[in-house]
Amino acid sequence: MLRYRTVLTFQFCMKKIFPLLLLCLYIRDYSFSQSKQMYDSLARSLITTGLTSGKAYELLHELCFSIGHRLSGSSQAAQAVEWSKNKMNEFQFDNVRLESLFVPHWVRGNTEEAAMLNANGEPQIPLTVCALGGSIGTSPEGITAAVLEVQSFEELHSLQEKAKGKIIFFNRPMPKEKIMPFEAYGSAVNQRGSGAIEAAKVGGVAALVRSMTMRRDDVPHTGSMSYNDTVKKIPSAAISILDAELLSAALSKEKNVSINLKLSCETLPDVPSANVIGEIVGSEKPEEIILVGGHLDSWDKGHGAHDDGAGCVQTIEALRILKQLGLQPKRTIRAVLFMNEENGLRGGKHYAQSHSNEKHLAAIEADAGGFSPRGFGISTDSIRFEKIKTWAYLFASIDADNFKKGGGGADISELAKQGIPVLGLRVDTQRYFDYHHSDNDTFDKVHERELELGAIALAILVYVLAEEGL
């Protein structure tokens, strides 16, 4: 009986369920292959449009040459806000608006920054330095003190009896053996961020930090540093790689090495500024948002071309190409140009707080330079990661189909804390820290097609996410 029933069940399966299953599979595959074909052709259109009539490079040229660098609180930052809003309007984005917030206002000051090296009474040698962002200045006559070179905070604290009254020179290089420059940066940047605090703890009178770069030249690289309330605030500056080597050589050869350091920087009261926002409103689920953005502020060096002029113009360009092709996906694509990533993250924090009631499906940031795209770094759960990865094939023709776990951006890190999936545009970063936060970060370092390909990659991804959801 049992056996007969089994046979019957089997026959039923073969006759009824199996064909139905086959049909379902066929429909699924057919529909997948249809949507694959549609997205293939869409990606191809976006690529051709971007490469033949793209505007990312032209936009970056305008930003770099009509405005230049744009530190939070500066008049250039204010101009950049207006410029971005105007561009978004010109390209007919929806709901173009500024969202106001207050930002820190640190200024480098008008006196020339200087560090004069005095070794055994020989003629003084000028070292190329620049104040780190957030540092206090010195008195007009500067600080003159002997120098103590260290490679780490551990070494500093082990030598603390020698540190009192000295300028502490943090000279640990970014480790060359790290393949990805961002990793090398991560290994060394605590000297810049916390050097002044650690130096002050042992009685140091100033901190001088080897620039965060692997390029051997005479250009100092600035960047953010911080103080805390428990120790004295002391001035902190970056020194170029060549002069860090020169100073280190002088210290190893000479006995009486001192430096006179003059910085005229100061922190003024907070000033009003804004995030700049524009959208392509979704046709079916406008309340579901795919965010894409970069940061509009930069350090007060070079043009802020790669960091992050590139990410801003790529964000604008991504939506502009979609508009040019008349593409409106089901969900809303929102471009956000954040203010104050470099020295406060006020824009990112303000956005996350004031939009916490909205439904963000994903947030993507472009802030690793305008180099050739390689794919996306993705921070989310495994299911969403795999879903996003199924679209990697759309990026194969532009060699940007390498999707990896882990990624995002500083401006969207507060959204990540709310559990929103965050992604970062992955690019080829070997050259990034040659330019980063320095006078080297100028327009001519950005390549037109590399920049545009990054914008195209953003356009493809935001469109697919806004169409398919996540």
Add this chain to the structure above:
Amino acid sequence: MLRYRTVLTFQFCMKKIFPLLLLCLYIRDYSFSQSKQMYDSLARSLITTGLTSGKAYELLHELCFSIGHRLSGSSQAAQAVEWSKNKMNEFQFDNVRLESLFVPHWVRGNTEEAAMLNANGEPQIPLTVCALGGSIGTSPEGITAAVLEVQSFEELHSLQEKAKGKIIFFNRPMPKEKIMPFEAYGSAVNQRGSGAIEAAKVGGVAALVRSMTMRRDDVPHTGSMSYNDTVKKIPSAAISILDAELLSAALSKEKNVSINLKLSCETLPDVPSANVIGEIVGSEKPEEIILVGGHLDSWDKGHGAHDDGAGCVQTIEALRILKQLGLQPKRTIRAVLFMNEENGLRGGKHYAQSHSNEKHLAAIEADAGGFSPRGFGISTDSIRFEKIKTWAYLFASIDADNFKKGGGGADISELAKQGIPVLGLRVDTQRYFDYHHSDNDTFDKVHERELELGAIALAILVYVLAEEGL
């Protein structure tokens, strides 16, 4: 009975064969995982060694600044041969030798190349031009003629009655919509290679060719061109992009547009030169060879830094790092720096002929610029392709694991004709044609770490191939 035998057979399988099969699978997996572990650790060592104590950049600096560009037949090419041999000896390569051959000897000549634009009798405008390699020169007073602009050979032949006595201006751009610049180059380069032939067929007196680049600047790009025996030889020169645009605008606006073109180039008798060869001789099967190389000659413009100084120093560096780590694989790794890739391919042809009795398992060329590596392009049968692809994981950490079908290099194309698998180092080529064959191709355009990473990729691949065979 049948059923009983089936059961017996099944039992036999389960008891005897199945465990054996499991054991085999285990051994295979264990041995694969052992060799995977070994190669992982080897790749890691090569990466660390290259990034921390690599010499590729230093070698390129020496080649560029102590020798400079090195066109076949020039004294610099002869110096580059000696320099390479000395470097291979210094790094203790095995069997370092020169293999002599004769090369073409085309020279640009000593008179300044010039093209003066005369539009309606206005003051003449100098256009930036340079002779194409292989072109005949003009008389000292130059050729003065009206100009006919065309986009293609088809257009030229359809206008042939207008072409007689004119300078034919081939102005079809490299198509921007091609994602890979090499493809765009391939779409436009027939104008440079055959422009003089096609122009002469319709009675043209000279050919002026839009430079093979997508960068808008005033630097002309040279490159090879050819004649045939059936039509008259006429002079042929490249014009910079900005001046191609200027000339085109003048032609569309003015009626009487003529150019006076002066070139002093000529072809001298062939001269002796050489390929430079060095090896790491295999420990078990020294007769089986993995070849890796680039070309030592360059055009007589810039430093020939990316094309192909980079490939040469990467070839030397790949073997040098292996030597530094004391690695000797089972089979022979042979470095070959070919002479005369640019205007004759004599080195590649000579090598393929004179080594046809040897057993080459694979030949790899690095000749797409010293940019960030992305993987390898591989031309071989599917079985070998899949075998090579199994090692792609070794390149994942340096983001160079994108192995694709199709690839090789001009110098090893004759080996490919003999059925030998050929591979090309794939790099990020978006910037390549900005520099290619022009004064833009200088040392400063090459990035130290990008260059070194390419050398590391070559080192890993040649070692694995020489150890595992193919």
